[in-house]
Amino acid sequence: MDLVLNFEQRRRGNDTRRLVKLSLPGLPDWVAKEGIYFDIVGAVRVPEPLVLDGFLFCFLQFAMERAKRFVIKGPVSARALRNARIYQEAWHKWLPEKYRPVDIVVEKIVPEWRFAFRxxxxxxxxxxxxxxxxxxxxxxxxxxxxxxxxxxxxxxxxxxxxxxxxxxxxxxxxxxxxxxxxxxxxxxxxxxxxxxxxxxxxxxxxxxxxxxxxxxxxxxxxxxxxxxxxxxxxxxxxxxxxxxxxxxxxxxxxxxxxxxxGAGFSRTEKVALISGHPVARKTVKVCWEGKEQHTNCGECEKCIRTRLNFIAVGDRNPPCFDNNFQSDSIKGINVRSKIILTELETIAEYMAARGINADWVSELHAKIAEGRSLFP
CATH class of the missing domain: 3.40.50.620 (HUPs)
Structure with a gap:
């Protein structure tokens, strides 16, 4: 089966709408009818893209999971096509039962020299x-x-x-x-x-x-x-x-x-830079589980973990959180993924490398041990 991608651009009020219409048997009705849009807010004089590289990558894994070919009704750059091949190889190695490489068919391949003047x-x-x-x-x-x-x-x-x-x-x-x-x-x-x-x-x-x-x-x-x-x-x-x-x-x-x-830095090392910036330590927003999506609830897993990042660099109660840190909140962290375990480990490593000890460190190590039993 082919996943077919059609693109159009139009003005929508004060915005520019870039709309993708996907065609594939079994797609949800809303995708086939409404399409998937990326509205550039507050901009109406936006030229049409020379290539559809971004949309190729946005839906490539969907094509790998659902289709045999990915057909793009528009131009794609030569570099994007080369990269897409390697990107598919990576995901196929990581999750071979889910993602299978697909042929990519495009309306036009735009050579590299066309972009030199830009x-x-x-x-x-x-x-x-x-x-x-x-x-x-x-x-x-x-x-x-x-x-x-x-x-x-x-x-x-x-x-x-x-x-x-x-x-x-x-x-x-x-x-x-x-x-x-x-x-x-x-x-x-x-x-x-x-x-x-x-x-x-x-x-x-x-x-x-x-x-x-x-x-x-x-x-x-x-x-x-x-x-x-x-x-x-x-x-x-x-x-x-x-x-x-x-x-x-x-x-x-x-x-x-x-x-x-930024991969040369752990999350705690990043927070060390943020902590030294008065405005940044007030505006940073990490929470995605709280009821209010514009602020930090201070109680979810990611909020607690971020508070540990700040405490590790000597900033116990930064103004990005509305309440004070409680050490017993560490017990409530749900280590539900390898990612969370890894983040907790990097905090412990940061503390150990600097010889820092605190009342909550034992709780942190207990939580890491719990995570390692789930994700050895």
């Missing part, structure tokens, strides 16, 4: 307000990496990923929450609204990096680089995950290069 050297970064995104913004906006820094002058927030598409109020409040940091750093805010996550057409934990890359590709007419903040560091890499340093670079095409940024 080089500008500018970068845009995916930005959720979280630790990874905030760290990336701080590093590159201030050129803290020296000559190796990207020329970052803009960020992209996506309404429909961490904040549900129907939660307009929550997304508006998240924008307001993070605005002081972006203003201080001099970073332009761009927004995309998308229904790509509605109905969980794809496994989010395995495809969120490809979705974020697709959103960044919508700005290839202005930028050369799209930065994705890393999750696990190189020392604790976890494969078969939506974003890893081993595959994120493969989400690049000739029109936009995707950069996996």
């Amino acid at each position: 080089r500008r050297g500018r970068a845009i970064s995916a930005f959720s307000g979280g630790v990874d995104a905030t760290f990336t913004a701080l590093r590159h906006a201030h050129r803290a990496t020296g000559s190796g820094a990207h020329n970052l002058d803009a960020v992209l927030m996506v309404h429909g990923f961490d904040v549900l598409i129907e939660n307009d109020d929550g997304f508006d409040k998240l924008v307001q929450r993070t605005a002081p940091l972006l203003s201080e750093l001099g970073l332009e805010l761009n927004i995309i609204r998308t229904n790509a996550r509605v109905g969980y057409l794809q496994n989010w934990e395995e495809t969120f990096g490809a979705h974020a890359a697709c959103a960044l590709h919508q700005f290839s007419h202005r930028y050369d680089y799209g930065l994705l903040g890393s999750s696990e560091p190189y020392s604790h890499m976890v494969n078969a995950r939506g974003s890893t340093p081993s595959t994120d670079y493969l989400l690049s095409g000739d029109d936009l290069e995707i950069v996996h940024e």
Whole structure:
């Protein structure tokens, strides 16, 4: 069976809508009828994309899971097609029963030389307000990496990923929450609204990096680089995950290069940089389980884990949380994945390397032992 992708661009009020229509037997009715859109908010003079590289990557794993061929009714860059082959090889090795390589058929292959005149050297970064995104913004906006820094002058927030598409109020409040940091750093805010996550057409934990890359590709007419903040560091890499340093670079095409940024640092090391920035330690937002999607509940697994990151660097009660830390909250952490276990281990390693001891360290080690029994 063929998964067929058709693309169109239209103006929708004050936004530019980029719409994908997918065709495949068995698709949910809403996908076939409504399509999947990426609205570039507040922009009406957006040129049509030269290539559909972002959409190729966004739906490639869906094609691998459901189809035998992936047919794209539009142009794709030569580099994106080469990368897609390697990307498929990686996912097939990681999850061979789920993802099978497919043939990719495109309307036109656009050669590399066609993009030479578009080089500008500018970068845009995916930005959720979280630790990874905030760290990336701080590093590159201030050129803290020296000559190796990207020329970052803009960020992209996506309404429909961490904040549900129907939660307009929550997304508006998240924008307001993070605005002081972006203003201080001099970073332009761009927004995309998308229904790509509605109905969980794809496994989010395995495809969120490809979705974020697709959103960044919508700005290839202005930028050369799209930065994705890393999750696990190189020392604790976890494969078969939506974003890893081993595959994120493969989400690049000739029109936009995707950069996996920050894997040389653990989450606690990233928080050390954030903790030294008064605005960032107030605006950072990590929670996804709380009722209010624009703030940190302070009680869920990720909030507690992030609080441990801050405490490890000597910042017990940062203003991004509304309540004080309670050591017994560690007992409530549900180590339900290898990712969570890995994050707890990196906190313990950070503490041990610096000879830091605290009243909660024994609780942390007990939780790590519990996790290792589940994920040996």
